[in-house]
Each structure stands twice: as structure tokens, then as C-alpha cells.
Amino acid sequence: MSTEITPQSATQAGAVDAVIVGAGFTGLSAALELALQGRSVRVIEREETIGDLASSFDIGDGKRLERFYHHWFSSDAEMIRLCESLGIAHLLEAHETRTGVYYANSVYRLSAPLDVLRFAPLPMRDRIRLGVLALRAQRVEHWRELE
Ligand SMILES: Cc1cc2nc3c(=O)[nH]c(=O)nc-3n(C[C@H](O)[C@H](O)[C@H](O)COP(=O)(O)OP(=O)(O)OC[C@H]3O[C@@H](n4cnc5c(N)ncnc54)[C@H](O)[C@@H]3O)c2cc1C
Incomplete structure (x- = not known):
């Protein structure tokens, strides 16, 4: 082009x-x-x-690799509806959320509220603040509330 x-x-x-x-x-x-x-x-x-x-790019043997890592949450209803309308929803794969953070030569699990409480690099006060933020974020129904 x-x-x-x-x-x-x-x-x-x-x-x-x-x-x-x-x-x-x-x-x-x-x-x-x-x-x-x-x-x-x-x-x-x-x-x-x-x-x-x-986008993704060719890595040989007919395989492709994403340029950047991507996921959607099962709550991303618009995206899922878009895939359904395009007839490609069967290509979506559901995986358990497993999030980790690599910090100072250690990997910390950060998938659940308890993981946040165990996240040693943050002072306890900030772990609690982060946990409260995560809980509050789950209740956000419209992105404008985050502005
Ligand atoms: C590391 C990373 C992780 C991400 N993870 C997720 C995720 O998990 N889930 C999720 O939903 N999103 C994720 N995103 C975000 C998602 O990738 C982007 O929001 C989305 O792809 C942006 O699309 P876009 O069309 O707005 O912009 P772009 O993808 O940047 O597309 C813009 C296009 O416009 C073209 N262009 C620009 N100027 C011109 C011009 N003058 N003439 C012709 N063409 C032009 C460019 O070449 C480009 O192709 C992630 C992004 C990154 C970087």
C-alpha cells in the first residue's frame, strides 16, 4: 500500500x-x-x-505470534458480540486469569485479592489501598466513572 x-x-x-x-x-x-x-x-x-x-506476525512453520499480548475479559460483552456477529466467536479461547508481576528477581502472583495482600514489595497500607481499588473497580459500570 x-x-x-x-x-x-x-x-x-x-x-x-x-x-x-x-x-x-x-x-x-x-x-x-x-x-x-x-x-x-x-x-x-x-x-x-x-x-x-x-496484529500478529509470521514466526515460521505456519505459526503466528502477536505483536503485543492481548486478551479480553468475559465481561467485555461488546467485543464478544462483535466476534459473534462476524462468525468468529468459536475462535475465542477461555482461560483462567493468572496475572503475575516480575519484580526484583521474583515473580509475584497477582490474580486474587489475597495475592494483593501478600504482595511484599508494597507497604501493607498500599496493599490495602490497591485491594480496595480493585474491589471498587469491579463495581464500575461505565468507564466515565474512572475519568
Ligand atoms: C502491550 C499492549 C497490550 C495490549 N493489550 C490489550 C488487551 O489485552 N486487550 C485489548 O482490548 N487491547 C489491548 N491493547 C490495546 C489495543 O492493541 C489497541 O487499543 C488497539 O489495537 C488500537 O487500535 P487502533 O486502531 O486505535 O490503533 P492502531 O492499532 O495503532 O492502528 C492505527 C493504524 O493507523 C495507521 N495509520 C496511522 N496514520 C496513518 C496515515 N497517515 N495514513 C495511513 N495509515 C495510517 C497505522 O499504520 C495503523 O495501522 C494493548 C496494546 C498494547 C500496546
Whole structure:
């Protein structure tokens, strides 16, 4: 794909309702939304591949590796609905949440409230604050509450 394509030249190349710059997750989702509303859309991307931050690359033997690690939570209902609508929900894999932190040559488990209480690098007062924050965060229903 050419870096010389601009929104202006892309629009001139043929009448479309919208030109989207960037074929990352956001651009592709926006294009899908518009297309579902019956609009004609052109997506322009400067890289050879799509997906950018959420993309993967070939590591040989037909295997691919994510450029960055990614997951969704089972509560990410919009994402799961999107996968269902695209007919790819069967490709999602559910795994138990296992989070750890590597700090000062040690790996600390950080998956459950008790793990936070055992997280020695933080003073006890801060462990409690972190635990309370995690509990409060579970009750957040809309991202605006975090602003
Ligand atoms: C380490 C890491 C971990 C993450 N983990 C998660 C996770 O677990 N779960 C999750 O949901 N999200 C996660 N994310 C976030 C997720 O990857 C991004 O939110 C998402 O991929 C961003 O998509 P985007 O389309 O907004 O941007 P990008 O992926 O950056 O895409 C932008 C695109 O626009 C193109 N572009 C820019 N300018 C131009 C131009 N002038 N002309 C043509 N093309 C242009 C770029 O080449 C690129 O392809 C993680 C991100 C990182 C870095």
C-alpha cells in the first residue's frame, strides 16, 4: 500500500461516503459500523498489513505470534458480540486469569485479592489501598466513572 495515498486522493479515486485513515482495530470497527449502515467506505493504511497494535506476525512453520499480548475479559460483552456477529466467536479461547508481576528477581502472583495482600514489595497500607481499588473497580459500570 502506498504512503502517497491521502484522504483527499482516496476520496477522488472514487466517490465514497467515508474515508478512514488507518486499518487498525478502531478504523476497521468504524468501517464495519458505517458499512452496516449502508455507507460506502474506503480504508487507507500505510503499512503492508492491517491490525497494527493488534496484529500478529509470521514466526515460521505456519505459526503466528502477536505483536503485543492481548486478551479480553468475559465481561467485555461488546467485543464478544462483535466476534459473534462476524462468525468468529468459536475462535475465542477461555482461560483462567493468572496475572503475575516480575519484580526484583521474583515473580509475584497477582490474580486474587489475597495475592494483593501478600504482595511484599508494597507497604501493607498500599496493599490495602490497591485491594480496595480493585474491589471498587469491579463495581464500575461505565468507564466515565474512572475519568
Ligand atoms: C502491550 C499492549 C497490550 C495490549 N493489550 C490489550 C488487551 O489485552 N486487550 C485489548 O482490548 N487491547 C489491548 N491493547 C490495546 C489495543 O492493541 C489497541 O487499543 C488497539 O489495537 C488500537 O487500535 P487502533 O486502531 O486505535 O490503533 P492502531 O492499532 O495503532 O492502528 C492505527 C493504524 O493507523 C495507521 N495509520 C496511522 N496514520 C496513518 C496515515 N497517515 N495514513 C495511513 N495509515 C495510517 C497505522 O499504520 C495503523 O495501522 C494493548 C496494546 C498494547 C500496546
